[in-house]
Amino acid sequence: MxxxxxxxxxxxxxxxxxxxxxDMDGIRACVHCGICLPQCPTYRVLGEEMDSPRGxxxxxxxxxxxxxxxxxxxxxxxxxxxxxxxxxxACPSGVPFGRLLEATRGQIARRAPRPLGxxxxxxxxxxxxxxxxxxxxxLGAARFYRRSGLQRLVxxxxxxxxxxxxxxxxxxxxxxxxxxxxxxPEVVAARGKQRGTVGLLLGCVQRLAFPRVNAxxxxxxxxxxxxxxxxxxxxxxxxxxxxxxxxxxxxVLATHLLARFGREVDFIVTxxxxxxxxxxxxxxxxxADRDVEAFALKVxxxxxxxxxxxxxLQRLDLTVTYHDPCHLAHGQRVRLEPRKLLAxxxxxxxxxxxxxxxxxxxxxxxxxxxPEMADRLLEWKVQxxxxxxxxxxxxxxxxxxxxxxxxxxxxxxAIEVLxxxxxxxxALPEPERNGWx
Amino acid sequence: xALAQKFLRDLEAIVGRDGLVATPEGRxxxxxxxHTFYKGAPDAVCLPTSTEQVASVVRxxxxxxxxxxxxxxxxxLIGGAMAPYGGVxxxxxxxxxxxxxxxxxxxxxxxxxxxxxxxxxxxxxxxxFFAPDPSSQMVSSIGGNASTNAGGxxxxxxxxxxxxxxxxxxxxxxxxxxxxxxxxxxxxxxDLTGVVxxxxxxxxxxxQVTVRLLHAPEAVKTALAVFSSVExxxxxxxxxxxxxxxxxxxxxxxxxxxxxxEEGIGAGYPKGAxxxxxxxxxxxxxxxxxxxxxxxxxxxxxxxxxxxxxxxxAERALLWKGRKEAAGAVGRLTxxxxxxxxxxxxxxxxxxxxxxxxxxxRYGLVIANVFHAGDGNLHPLICYDxxxxxxxxxxxxxxxxxxxxxxxxxxxxxxxxxVGVDKAKSLTLQYAEADLNFMARLRRVFDPQNVMxxxxxxxxxxxxxxxxxxxxxxxxxxxxxx
Ligand code: SF4
Ligand code: SF4
Numbered sequence: 001m002x003x004x005x006x007x008x009x010x011x012x013x014x015x016x017x018x019x020x021x022x023d024m025d026g027i028r029a030c031v032h033c034g035i036c037l038p039q040c041p042t043y044r045v046l047g048e049e050m051d052s053p054r055g056x057x058x059x060x061x062x063x064x065x066x067x068x069x070x071x072x073x074x075x076x077x078x079x080x081x082x083x084x085x086x087x088x089x090a091c092p093s094g095v096p097f098g099r100l101l102e103a104t105r106g107q108i109a110r111r112a113p114r115p116l117g118x119x120x121x122x123x124x125x126x127x128x129x130x131x132x133x134x135x136x137x138x139l140g141a142a143r144f145y146r147r148s149g150l151q152r153l154v155x156x157x158x159x160x161x162x163x164x165x166x167x168x169x170x171x172x173x174x175x176x177x178x179x180x181x182x183x184x185p186e187v188v189a190a191r192g193k194q195r196g197t198v199g200l201l202l203g204c205v206q207r208l209a210f211p212r213v214n215a216x217x218x219x220x221x222x223x224x225x226x227x228x229x230x231x232x233x234x235x236x237x238x239x240x241x242x243x244x245x246x247x248x249x250x251x252v253l254a255t256h257l258l259a260r261f262g263r264e265v266d267f268i269v270t271x272x273x274x275x276x277x278x279x280x281x282x283x284x285x286x287x288a289d290r291d292v293e294a295f296a297l298k299v300x301x302x303x304x305x306x307x308x309x310x311x312x313l314q315r316l317d318l319t320v321t322y323h324d325p326c327h328l329a330h331g332q333r334v335r336l337e338p339r340k341l342l343a344x345x346x347x348x349x350x351x352x353x354x355x356x357x358x359x360x361x362x363x364x365x366x367x368x369x370x371p372e373m374a375d376r377l378l379e380w381k382v383q384x385x386x387x388x389x390x391x392x393x394x395x396x397x398x399x400x401x402x403x404x405x406x407x408x409x410x411x412x413x414a415i416e417v418l419x420x421x422x423x424x425x426x427a428l429p430e431p432e433r434n435g436w437x
Numbered sequence: 438x439a440l441a442q443k444f445l446r447d448l449e450a451i452v453g454r455d456g457l458v459a460t461p462e463g464r465x466x467x468x469x470x471x472h473t474f475y476k477g478a479p480d481a482v483c484l485p486t487s488t489e490q491v492a493s494v495v496r497x498x499x500x501x502x503x504x505x506x507x508x509x510x511x512x513x514l515i516g517g518a519m520a521p522y523g524g525v526x527x528x529x530x531x532x533x534x535x536x537x538x539x540x541x542x543x544x545x546x547x548x549x550x551x552x553x554x555x556x557x558x559x560x561x562x563x564x565x566f567f568a569p570d571p572s573s574q575m576v577s578s579i580g581g582n583a584s585t586n587a588g589g590x591x592x593x594x595x596x597x598x599x600x601x602x603x604x605x606x607x608x609x610x611x612x613x614x615x616x617x618x619x620x621x622x623x624x625x626x627x628d629l630t631g632v633v634x635x636x637x638x639x640x641x642x643x644x645q646v647t648v649r650l651l652h653a654p655e656a657v658k659t660a661l662a663v664f665s666s667v668e669x670x671x672x673x674x675x676x677x678x679x680x681x682x683x684x685x686x687x688x689x690x691x692x693x694x695x696x697x698x699e700e701g702i703g704a705g706y707p708k709g710a711x712x713x714x715x716x717x718x719x720x721x722x723x724x725x726x727x728x729x730x731x732x733x734x735x736x737x738x739x740x741x742x743x744x745x746x747x748x749x750x751a752e753r754a755l756l757w758k759g760r761k762e763a764a765g766a767v768g769r770l771t772x773x774x775x776x777x778x779x780x781x782x783x784x785x786x787x788x789x790x791x792x793x794x795x796x797x798x799r800y801g802l803v804i805a806n807v808f809h810a811g812d813g814n815l816h817p818l819i820c821y822d823x824x825x826x827x828x829x830x831x832x833x834x835x836x837x838x839x840x841x842x843x844x845x846x847x848x849x850x851x852x853x854x855x856v857g858v859d860k861a862k863s864l865t866l867q868y869a870e871a872d873l874n875f876m877a878r879l880r881r882v883f884d885p886q887n888v889m890x891x892x893x894x895x896x897x898x899x900x901x902x903x904x905x906x907x908x909x910x911x912x913x914x915x916x917x918x919x
Contacts, residue, residue, distance in 0.1 A: 028772050032473050033765040034512045034576045038552055047484060047530030047550070048458065049511065055466035062465055073462040092701040093768030 014066035017111070020247055022060050022103040026096045030057045036087035041359045042080055045376050050077045053087030053097055060104050070112040078104060080373060082363040083243050084326035085277075089333075089357075098277075098331065099284060105245030125365045126240055188218050188228040195225035196266040198305070201257075201279075203272040204236050205398040213398075216425035217271045217302050223428060224309030228269075231260040237270075239278030239327075240364050247285065254282050258295055268295065271302045271421060273397035274364060277331030301328060302421060303396060307337035313427040315347040320423065321390035322350065323381070323404060324357035325397035338420050342394055345427045353393075354384045362403035378407040386413045394420045440480045440525075444501055448481060448525070451493045456531070458482035467508070467526055468519055471573075471764075474775070475516030475858050479506060479526035486531050488606060488614060488644040495642065495888075496612040498525055504891050505610075507638035509550060509581030512573040514776055515857030517585065517637055521892040527642055529580050535559055536645065543650045544603055544620050549580020549643040556648070565650040568595040571853070572761040580643045586635030588853025590686035590760065593811040594719075595651070597853065599634040606645035607633055610884025620647060632879070637855050638890040640883035654719035657685070658729050659747040659756060662714040662736040663707050667691050667794070667806065670712035671787040673739040674810040677716075678783055680735060682728050687811030688715040693770055693820075694763055694807040701766030704759025705752070710742070714810065715760055763807045764818070770805060771820035773829075775836050781848040783813035792842045793817055800835040802828070814852035815843070840866075856894045864896055 013021045036053040037043050043052035050059065056078060062068045078101070085098045184202075198221060202214050218228045235257055238250035257279075261268055270276040279299045286292045320342055328334045335357075343350045361367055361377035381404060385393055393408075393415055395401060405417040449457050458464060459481050468478035480503075485491045498505050504524030511518045520526055529550035537546040538560060545567075547556060553574040556567045569582055570589035577587070583605070588597045595601075604618035618630035633640055664670040670689050677687065690698070690713050695706045706713060716732055718725040733744050747753040767774055781789045790806075793815075797804040808816040817839060821832040840850060840863065850863040864873060877895055881887075 029768045031765055031768040031774075032469065032471050033762075034471065034510055034573070035762060035765050037510060037576050047528070047533075048463070049466040049482075049528075050458070050463045052466075054511075058466045059462060062462075068462055068465065071462060073460045077462065092698075092762035092765035094701055095768070 013064050015063040015069045016104075016107050019110070020103050020106050022064065022100045022107075023096070024064060026100050027057060027061045027064060029093050029095045030054065030061075030091075031093050032058075033093070035092060036090040039086040039090040039358075041082055041084060041086065041361075041377050042373060044358070045373065051080055053091075053095075056081055057095065057097070057100065060100055063104075070108055072112075075108050075112050075114070078108065080370060082326070082359050082361070082366055082373075082377075084359040084363060085330035086326065086357065086359065089330045099281070102242050102245065102247065105243070106247040107245070109245035109247075122244060122365065122369060125368055126244060126246070184214060184218055184230050186230055186232060188222055188230070190225050190227045191222045193225055194227055195309075197227045197229060197264060198267045198269045198300075199261040199265040200228050200230045201237065201268060201270040201272070201275055202230065202234060203270065203275050203398065205402075206272045210398055210401065210419065213271055213419045213421055216419075216421040217269070219428070220306055220311065220421055220424055221269065221302070223311055224306055226305070229262075229265060231262075234260050237275040237278050239274045242278055242281075242285070243364050250278075251285060254279075254286055258282070258286075258292065261295065263291075263294070266298065267300045267305060268298050269300055269302050269305060271396060271419060273301065273325035273328035273331065274399060276301050277327035280332060301332060301334050301337070301396065303328075303337040303341055304334060306421075306424065307340050311344075311424065311427075312429055313345050313424065314429060316345055316423070316427050317347040318345075318392055318423075319349045319351060319388075319390045320392045320394055321353045321385065321388040322356060322420075323353055323360065323385070323393060323395040323400060325395055325400050326357070326359050326363070328396055329357045338394070338396055341424060342420055345424065348423075351388045351390055353388055355380070360400050360403050360407070362397075362399035364399060367399075367403055374403070378403060379411075382407040382411050382413055385415060386411075390415065392416045392418055392423065394418050394423055396420055440503065441501075444497070444503070445481060447497055448483060448494065451490055451497065452483045452485050456484045456486070456490075458484070467511075467528075470508075470511045470513040470516065470518040472514050472516045472776075472857070472859060475519055475521070477519045477521040477523065479520035480523045482508075482526045482528055484528050484531045488608065491527060491532075491642050491644050492608045492612060492614050494525065494527060495608050495610070498888055499610070499612050499886055502886060502888065505638075505642070505888050506890055507580075507584070507642045509578030509584070510552065510573075510576050512577045513581065513585060513857065514778065514854045515585075515851075515859040517855055517857035517890075517893060518581075519858070521858060524888075529578060529643075532644070533578070538650075539620065540565065540650070542620055543652070544647055545650055546604075546645055546647045547579055549583070549646055550578050551580075553577055553579055553582055560650055561653070564653050566653055567601070567648060568592075568651050569598040569601055572764060575761070579646050579648065583634050583643060583646050584637050585855035586853070587855075588809065588812070588814065590688055590715075590717075590809055592853070593687055593809060594683050594685045599631060601649045602630055602634050602646060603649055604645075604647035605630055605633055605643055607641040607643055609641035610639075610886065610889035614644070615641075618647070635855070636883075637857065637894045639880055639894045640889060642889075654685075654721075656722040656725055657717065657719045657753070658725050659715070659717045659753045660729070660733070661706070661745045661747075661756065662716060662733075662741045663710045663743040663745070664713065664736075664739070664741055665711040667712040667790050668787055669740045670714050671790045671810065673714060673736045673741065674786055675784055676735040676739060677732050678811060680731060682718075682732055684716050684728075684732070684811060685719040686715065686717040687809070688760055689713075689806065689808055689810035690715065690760065690763065691806040693803055693805035694767075694818075697766040697769045697805065698759040698763050700769045702759050702762055704755045706756075706759055707743070715756060760807070764816075767805060767818055767820070771803065771822065773821050773823045773832075774805075775819045775821070775832050776854075777815065777817050777819070777836055777839050778852045778854040779815050779840055779843040779848055779850060780852040781813045781815065781843050781846045783811065785846040785848070786810060786813055789815065789843060789846055789848075793839065796835050796838055796842070800831045802832060802835055804835070809852075812852070813848070816852075858892055861892070861894060861896045 049055040238253035241250035360381040361374035367374035464478045468476045504522045506520045506526045508518040532548035533550035571587040803820040805818040821828040
């Protein structure tokens, strides 16, 4: 048998067709060294080659070479991948794992039949999470569910126990009501001398589950000297679609979003790591276009801009620990800025969390689709958080916030789980008043 | 060879449903280690969690005469963790606990799947470390290190893995669980620990390893000496060793490797240099200061362009990250490569490097070099592209020529990576028939039925005991031996 004999006969690349196939050069860049293995959450849990980055790349390669098809088993091993991209950070050979995974999932989504139940579930989840109106409605229903006492009944009777995925969804519901925030205005002026103008991405989950995070983000940016534009009708960045292989839908959403953010802004700011990492990848998915590239280069996590600013922070006597969201640490290589910001609050003692960049199991809609693996990772995360003795855990991604808060709540670990901007907001001279400033 | 349904059920009964990989897709990912040239998928993979499970699996295979292939993290470079004859692969990744840390006696007992670096991480705050540091130490397992008797940059001063293994628990190829050696080194009887270390899973499967821990040195100094050519750098190596200095590590990296590291990792190596020496000294502070001055003089005498000293631990760590991940970064240079692992007496280093350059020119292939210069242990990486017709063949020929050149200078066919399937046939170049026969007879004592890792370590020459014949077939399964 010869190596590397991918068959490109008849418009095919082995088991893949030629519509967005995984990039062969990216696959071939894997030299099979295994350096990524210990960084991979699923490998850490299972110790199996086919649930490691190296094994998954090997499966993609074998599929491209026509040695395996897009079988149920292959799909299962790729489904189990969190898309956390810890392997990319570890890889000395520059394998672009995230893109390879998304492309492979794209092929699977289009061409590998899944049981109806699975398709309906993932379709429904996406439809919910990426449409703020529907999500708002669902959260309203959820609030009713909680207030009416139904939730306590269901939790007490473990009614949902046999339905793993429903149970996972139910458990994610935040314990306190997030509602009641006025919508943010379209333009917020800078305070003092203006440094520049930024566009703020609200994020589908963030704006409904954590409206305060957006309000605080806008407020902090104005304190940092930025004029903040908040375009209406932003829609969704398409990150969740991309991660689940719905590449064409992601393209439509991305194109819409791009058009909503004018060229006049200096930066596009996000406080949701998953969105930021997807927006930086737009040029790869939308093709080489000057506007797309210019947009991607302007994307910043809020922590990057605030870390450069001189905020008038006041004393908060707290012990804080920080969890690295995968799509911030691995997807955008932003690690130092959030830590720097938190440590800049007078009185805050920042303690390092062991394995702080190991996935918490949230991973977009993963915790709902693969609850078992997600739970094992959450268990580890909560143990390590408890070991820090901190009173506050900060992390900059709505998925991580929901997941970790649930994990700590269920395991009786008393700790407040916050977005870094919420903590920074508390340290500003004037408190936030149920609005945007 | 397909395994019988009943056999698979018996395996499952031992390791449990989630401890058995039997799907074609799953098995495929186990068909090679880092030496992807050699492929052979096992018929099943077991992931045991205890010595008892390992022993039961071995006994089951023994009874059915099914080949057994042990595997750690699968980072080997010799085609050791692949199954040329199929059979059952035993992956130790789930046996990764630290069982005992005994600091007063400076040793630890661990399960074989424990990642090398995790042991040092667990004891470094208390001032100790585990010395063998193969470049793969951030992922390779201690069981795999012991099985291949791995070396590493710091083995120049501290010795290779065998010098750090005090005792073993092994399930032999006969299905017995035996304990060899132990915490106390002075023991009566044969030194069987030394026999099993480096036996590459041909004698049995390791289930526990007791290793020596060392006290961290008082001070460490790491420097980069930059040269315009590999030859000048090689001369400097000979000079340093001749002066009686024993650095903790003395690594040579040439221009292509520096380029790969800088592109892949950005570790602060000087782009455009012809070669660099990574020199590390450790020990009592006063002593290493004197040695450092002397080493710097020697480098300058050999035309060093510049000598940079790492200013702090972060800089040192980055230099080492670059060095240790160099092989992984080679993917930036070339889609495929062959890695040679040969040794020459270190006085012959300048000579063999001239040979390497000549061979590279002759075959028109880039040969990148990164190696333990202090030991004379070469790691030329012969770069090729399998999509270009003829390149693979040229690479194979260049590889063989290199090996012969090393032997002609009085060297050895393998340094620290082991033998596996890659070097098995080359052993006849180094050992006489009587030597090989003796080793084959020793192997039979541990593995009377010839089930342990067939095809590895010893050449299957009729004189060395009959080649392994899987029950019922005489041919190699498809996918083996590219
Ligand atoms: S670290 Fe990179 S090159 Fe090495 S196995 Fe992982 S993906 Fe492949
Ligand atoms: S993305 Fe995360 S889960 Fe997937 S292979 Fe990489 S490290 Fe593992």
